[in-house]
Amino acid sequence: METSDGRYIDRHTNTLLAPDGTYLGRAWFFRDITERKHVADELAYRDRLLHAITEGTRILVKAESPDEGMAQALRVVREGLRVERVLVMQESSDFTAHPLLRYVSQAPDEPQTFELASFQSTPSDDAALRAWRLPLKEGKPVFGAVDTAEEPIRRMLAWFHNKSTLVVPIVVGERLWGTLAADSTSTMRKWTPNEVDTLSTFGDIAGALVVHHETQMALQTSEERFRVLGATAVDGIIIMDGSGRINSWNKAAETILGYTALAAIGQDLHQLLTPLRFMPEAVEAMKEFHETGKGDEVGITRPLIARRKDGVEIAIEMSMAAALVGTEWQAIGILRDVTERKRIESKLQFANILLTTEMEASLDGILVVDANRKILSSNRRFDEIWKTPTGYLESGEDAGVFTAVQAQVKNPGNFGALVETLYENHFATSDDEIEMLDGRIIERHTVPLTNEAGAYLGRAWFFRDVTERREAEALAIRTAHFDVITGLANRSVFVEAMNVAVERVKRGGQSFAVMYLDLDHFKDVNDTLGHPSGDALLMEVAGRLLANTRVVDTVARFGGDEFAIVLADIAGPADAANVAEKLISALNIPYMIRGNQIYSGASIGIDIYSPEAGDAETLLSHADVALYRAKQGGRNGCRFFTDAMDQEVRIQVALGTELHEALERNEFFLEYQPQVAIADSRIVGVEALARWQHPTRGLLGPEAFIPIAEKSGLILQLGAWVMQTACAQMKAWVDAGIRPFRIAVNVSAIQFKSPTELQDNVIKILESTGLPAQWLELELTETVLMNATREHSDILIRLRKLGVTIAIDDFGTGFSSFAYLRRFPVDRIKIDQNFVLHLGSEPGAASIVRVTIALGRELGIEVIAEGVETHEQLALLSQWGCREVQGFYFSRPLAEGEMTRMLIGGGTINPEAVARE
DSSP, rough: OBTSSSSSSSEEEEEOTTOOOEEEEEOOOOOHHHHHHHHHHHHHHHHHHHHHHHHHHHHHHHHHHHHHHHHHHHHHHHHTTTSSSSEEEOTTTSSOOOEEEEEEEOOTOOOOOOOOHHHTTTTOOOHHHHHGGGGGGTTEEEOOOOTTSSSSHHHHHTTTOEEEEEEEEEEEEEEEEEEEEEESSSSSOOOOHHHHHHHHHHHHHHHHHHHHHHHHHHHHHHHHHHHHHHHHHHSSEEEEETTBEEEEEHHHHHEEEEEEEHHHHTTHHHHOOOOOOGGHHHHHHHHHHHHHHHHTTTTEEEEEEETTSOOOEHHHHEEEEEEEEEEEEEEEEEEEEHHHHHHHHHHHHHHHHHHHHHHHOOOOOOEEETTTTTTTEOOHHHHHHHHHOOOOHHHHHHHHHHHHHHBBBHHHHHHHHHHHHHHHHHHHHHHHEEEEEOOOOOEEEEEEOOOOOOOOOEEEEEEEEEEEHHHHHHHHHHHHBBTTTTOOOOOHHHHHHHHHHHHHHHOOOEEEEEEEEESSHHHHHHHHHHHHHHHHHHHHHHHHHHTOOTTSSEEEETTTTTTEEEEESSSHHHHHHHHHHHHHHHHHOOOEEEEEEEEEOOOEEEEOGGGGGGGGGHHHHHHHHHHHHHHHSSSSEEEEEOOHHHHHHHHHHHHHHHHHHHHHTTTTTEEEEEEEETTOOOOEEEEEEEEETTTTTTOOOHHHHHHHHHHHHHHHHHHHHHHHHHHHHHHHHHTTOOOOOOEEEEEOOHHHTTTTHHHHHHHHHHHHHHGGGGGEEEEEEHHHHHHHOHHHHHHHHHHHTTTTTEEEETTTSSSSHHHHHHOOSEEEEOOOOOHHHHHTTTTHHHHHHHHHHHHHHHTTTTEEEEOOOOOHHHHHHHHTTOEEEETTTOOOOOEEHHHHHHTTTBBBOOOHHHHHH
């Protein structure tokens, strides 16, 4: 029984009987069993607690998850401890944050509903409260009683309506995972060591099970994530053991390499994928990995070559990671097919090389900057143009380059302002020119750089040195209006000046004159002293012309030694004549050119404007005709254009038109004038002379149409026809049994301008007619040979080697005649008929003829005299040693039929018979 003072008394009574069984009384026995009672109760309580731990653990172990079994397990423990509340809390890793309430079990009749929100709203930042909980970190329990605890702890206990609380640490491994708390809300409890041990044991078991479950769940989640990742990844994921045996192979690996997972798993990775040439290196690397978990391929991404199932080798990139599973190393490889990327990279690399090559080959200096004005690239030409200091471009800073460039321009302020404006206005473009301090002109062009979306990326600058181009353009402009050598106006400016003068006259102004001027002996200066001296002479002439004309006059050079002048505002022809005489006098003064004294006069043709004169070109044409007449009159003089000259010009214009038709209508024919040996009057050659049987003007000699043909260019066609016809006729005579002799054909200056073409024509005609070359003689005037070059000389030499002979016609009418005899391969000299005509009347003519004959004999060149018309002329020529003649004394030019009859008749001519005819 229990006494009022709390003791436990064991009461026992026995009946007292006499030996005979007589009731004697009763004996009472009392024992104080308080201590034993306490021990028994303690043992029973311990058994109950042990049962609670065992049952709670069984429930947790049997449950699929702690969440499923924890509530029941905590209820068993709570009931075993005979408390109103049990809580499981998870601590933060640093034990500073508010613990996380994971599970709670509370007696049904407990008035307060304990939940996460109310738990997290409890005060936890008090220093005393933190100090109270601190032993938990050391694995020790903490106790709290509302009647004995300090204020912060008492307040916290009151918050939960606790009378007393026991909190034990939950240690998993060696780490404090959380705490397990038992709250008594009805009575004050003095927690026994047995209760502390019991609660700690269960806490550690529950914590271990929670952590194990969470670890398992985390592992499952990780595995699931890995599985999903492997199934959906675009990269191939391969797991292999330390020997290289494949354990895992995802869908992307199947797609990239062609092997299914079923076919790949269990295979050796390198045997399956590595090309044979890389096998030794791969095997060695795998061996090192198997032993150490290390190797050249671990922890890095490497470009490799893999062999697909179809045998095609592809470019891949593989990243390899090592994992130690138990005692064995495993490798996780992530691979990516980079074949297409490599192709694109190669294409981009080629594009970059091409772009760099184009930049370096560009005539433009190129500078490319980004949106922040950082230099991205530049080419060599940019550095050549701007000569930027070393390191400026390499630094990538635009500011230094800008300063260096700005210092070289004439107007740095404007230059800098425009650059800043363009940088501020991202999408602006600009084209301008920059004048440099050193005189160069730089063309600048800039455009913005944008992406496909139109966003501003930077700016490209293009610079080109256009100094030479601008100089060339300026020269072209000057050349278009002015003569390059003399600086005088050219033909187009001169014609415009004439048009202006015409309009001025039409408005009531004074008349004007057009002068056409030609220098004498200018070709001799070029040939003997060289073109630089000729150019110097032209400049001197230009200066004298300007010095002797007025500002209102226009002086021009048309080319060569031809000049023209517009004399404005003259009263009449007398004014023009006075100026012409003044100019001739000025030009007759000797020139000192490069140390040489040169004499070069001039001839001038003049036309005075009249309303009937027509346009500017007509005026020039009239002045040209007058110039021609002035030169015919002996040079160094002037002539005015007359009506008679105009009529002659009109006839020439008409003949020029009719000449085209004459060639088409075969209106030309040849006559042949014999060339005779003086000794026996035997015909030794004939000269073929062209004639024009005009349908309305009658028979026209060469003097009427050859100059026209030369001006129009028809002389080439006409000359070829003459040579073809003459050679064909000579061949016909030879085929007819007539003794062969030379046939001479005249070659005009126009034909001789293209010596190679002339040579080709001669050879073609000889081949087509079959005439041996030695019977063809080409006659060129001395004037033509004076204009010849080395090329002409070479052609004549080649023709002579073929057998063609060369004759100089009209010898003595040119200048420096004797010198040309040494320069060119000449077979025959033809003394001009003017000298023969005046043999008896002009002593000078006789002297020239005698000297020419003697010179020919000295040089071994045959001499033939033209224009022999009298016996006296023949006698003198024979006396002086001339062996051949040509002229009317023996025969006029004969038509083909007459010439044939003469040749058939013996080929000799009786002058007396000719005279009788």
